[in-house]
Amino acid sequence: MGLGLGGAEKMSFLSDFLGKCGGYAVIDGGFATELERHGQDLNDPLWSAKSLFSSPHLVRRVHLDYLDAGANIILTASYQATIQGFEAKGFSTEEAEALLRKSVEIACEAREIYRDRCSKDSWDYMENENIASRPVLVAASVGSYGAYLADGSEYSGRYGDSVSLEVLKDFHRRRVQILAESGADLIAFETIPNKVEAQAYAELLDEEGIDIPAWFSFTSKDGVNVVSGDSIEECASIADSCDKVVAVGINCTPPRFILGLIQSIRKVTSKPILVYPNSGETYDGQTKQWLKSEEGADEDFVSYVDKWRDAGASLFGGCCRTTPNTIKGISKTLKT
Numbered sequence: 001m002g003l004g005l006g007g008a009e010k011m012s013f014l015s016d017f018l019g020k021c022g023g024y025a026v027i028d029g030g031f032a033t034e035l036e037r038h039g040q041d042l043n044d045p046l047w048s049a050k051s052l053f054s055s056p057h058l059v060r061r062v063h064l065d066y067l068d069a070g071a072n073i074i075l076t077a078s079y080q081a082t083i084q085g086f087e088a089k090g091f092s093t094e095e096a097e098a099l100l101r102k103s104v105e106i107a108c109e110a111r112e113i114y115r116d117r118c119s120k121d122s123w124d125y126m127e128n129e130n131i132a133s134r135p136v137l138v139a140a141s142v143g144s145y146g147a148y149l150a151d152g153s154e155y156s157g158r159y160g161d162s163v164s165l166e167v168l169k170d171f172h173r174r175r176v177q178i179l180a181e182s183g184a185d186l187i188a189f190e191t192i193p194n195k196v197e198a199q200a201y202a203e204l205l206d207e208e209g210i211d212i213p214a215w216f217s218f219t220s221k222d223g224v225n226v227v228s229g230d231s232i233e234e235c236a237s238i239a240d241s242c243d244k245v246v247a248v249g250i251n252c253t254p255p256r257f258i259l260g261l262i263q264s265i266r267k268v269t270s271k272p273i274l275v276y277p278n279s280g281e282t283y284d285g286q287t288k289q290w291l292k293s294e295e296g297a298d299e300d301f302v303s304y305v306d307k308w309r310d311a312g313a314s315l316f317g318g319c320c321r322t323t324p325n326t327i328k329g330i331s332k333t334l335k336t
């Protein structure tokens with residue numbers, strides 16, 4: 001166990017980090033969908049977590065691509081990595097736990113490689129003197145119970161009455177403990193679809209004495225509520241009340257809904273707000289395909305960042321179907 005951070009120290013952890021980044025931080029982009037762009041077949045109940053044993057070199061490569069694109073925070077390949085999911089594939093409990101740790105090890109390794117390269121190739125980077133000293137955090141991704149169901153349920157948030165608060169806490173408990181002690185800088189609870197799961201995470205962080213900070217990031221498909229229909233204000237208030245939570249926001253949501261959601265979150269918290277939307281396409285959980293929508297391409301998405309910043313967000317990145325190109329665009333926009 002580390003030394004542990006108290007509530008006030010956790011808050012200064014993120015404000016110190018944002019200060020070092022120049023006030024605004026860049027989060028990476030879509031991870032699983034980027035593995036797919038590199039040819040991985042993720043039509044599997046483990047989705048991107050499959051790559052932890054089938055192609056760890058590609059996991060490292062995608063992390064490096066996002067670092068090269070300007071990311072200050074990289075998220076591990078653990079979104080759909082659950083002990084229950086690995087066991088269903090025939091791994092032992094010990095092997096499953098080792099794979100969770102491995103997701104953090106690969107991201108830390110990519111950060112080391114990136115830093116070494118920056119210092120060795122410093123001549124190439126002279127134009128941008130900040131690059132070698134750019135702060136980089138590794139965030140351990142935790143996807144929802146709906147992600148584990150592997151049918152796109154994180155976009156409905158409806159788990160049925162049998163999946164109670166206690167069931168959710170027990171489902172996530174061991175994974176959260178392992179990731180908290182894996183060397184990650186923070187835990188990213190991502191694509192949270194409903195209020196009960198946010199409550200489960202908040203209680204787990206306290207009950208288990210988790211001593212690294214966390215962020216809570218919700219998903220919406222209407223710009224008003226989270227996908228289950230629960231109010232975004234109520235969900236963000238749960239995050240606001242938990243002193244282990246250092247930032248609150250929205251991910252894997254179409255770009256056009258982000259501005260209104262930032263304004264709603266701002267009403268209930270003064271914690272930093274993070275946004276990392278998807279490309280605006282729609283996921284079919286049965287075929288695991290993305291369907292085109294009217295939303296524009298990367299360029300349009302990046303042009304929204306200024307408005308999101310004016311509305312009060314301070315961490316920006318991309319989720320499914322965004323690419324290193326999106327992240328390059330965001331980095332550039334934030335520097336101007």
Ligand SMILES: C[S+](C)CC[C@H](N)C(=O)O
Nearest residue numbers: 047147150151152283285
């Ligand atoms: C955020 S969704 C695109 C993740 C994948 C989903 N849990 C599935 O396995 O189909």
Ligand SMILES: N[C@@H](CCS)C(=O)O
Nearest residue numbers: 030031032079191252
């Ligand atoms: N960090 C995950 C989130 C999926 S919604 C990914 O980018 O694959």
Ligand SMILES: [Zn+2]
Nearest residue numbers: 252278319320
């Ligand atoms: Zn996503």
